[in-house]
Amino acid sequence: MPPTSDPAGERSQAHGALASASRVHILNLLRGSGTPLDVAQIAAxxxxxxxxVRFHLKVLVDAGLACGRTDPQGASGRPRLVYTATTDGFGAKHPDHFQLLAEIFASYLAASTTIPTGLAEEAGRAFARRHQRPSPPFTGVSADEAVRRVVAMFAELGFEPELDRAGQDLQIRLHACPFLTLAGKYPEVVCSMHLGLLRGTLAELGAPATATSLRPFVEPHLCVAHITPSTEAPSDAENLPSVGKA
Incomplete structure (x- = not known):
């Protein structure tokens, strides 16, 4: 019998691998490099x-986020081990099909309702409920732990997140949107969905923190999510300022 996959387990392992800022940085280096990198290059x-670097690479490889191979053209004719980021998944293998499907959905939602922001945010929450719901018994996590997991989630999705603390308020600076073109056309749909994903994830984690807003296009390639610690865990039905409002 062929082995069965465990999507939840694979997702959990990927989130764990991206819980380290150093590993996120290494993965971004691999993604941004036009050629495979060896340990010495990554270290530099x-x-x-x-x-x-070797330790972090092993974690990334075990999580399926990177892969290593032997390069026979190493220095002095000796083979070396080089690494690249993996490109598994439907979106990576069929980017045109993926973008077409996303644009069909976004354009339909934007045109077929007078409140696309609310529906898009609820879609993001629904995704979070399906993919982040913990197994009982569950007592919630701290605000710091929840933010760590949220940053890891956005990193896994390709947003290149950066956590910035400003007093009690936390900012997650998203430097790369996988849906940048669509977000420019339909921000009320795409950005609201990402806000719903953020709020839904915090709610599912039972975290004492609230996503107060997501400000799109603060700079041409930068969006900023604002999170505020609270005394009570957020409700999945909270009614807070939406996209573009601080």
Whole structure:
């Protein structure tokens, strides 16, 4: 019998791999490089010790986010081990089909209702409920732990997130939107869906934190999500300012 896959387990392992800022940085280096990188190159680019780089690479490879192979054209004719980011998944293999499907959905939602923001946000919440719901018994996590998981989730989705603390308020700066073109055409749909994903994830984690807003296009390639710690865990039915409102 062929082995069965465990999507929830694979997703959990990927989130765990991306819980480290250093691993996120290494993965972004691999994604941004036009050629495979070896340990020495990654160490130089990341300012990490080669042994630390090897440890982080093993975690990324085990999570399926990176892969290594032997390059026979190493220095002095000796083979070396080089790494690349993986490109598995429907969107990576069929980008044109994926973008077409996303645009059909976004354009239909934007044109068929007078409140696309609310429906798009609820779609994001629904996705979070399906993919983040914990197994009982469950007592919730701290605000810091929840934010760590949210940052890991956005990193896995390709947003290149950066956590910025401003007093009690937290900002997640999203430097790369996988749906940038669509977000420019239909921000009321795409950005609201991402806000719903953020709010729904915090609610499912039972975190004492609230996503107060997501400000799109603060800069041409930068969106900023604002999270505020609270004394009570957020409700999935909370009614808060939406996209574009601080």
């Amino acid at each position: 680019l990341s300012a990490l010790h080669p042994n630390t």
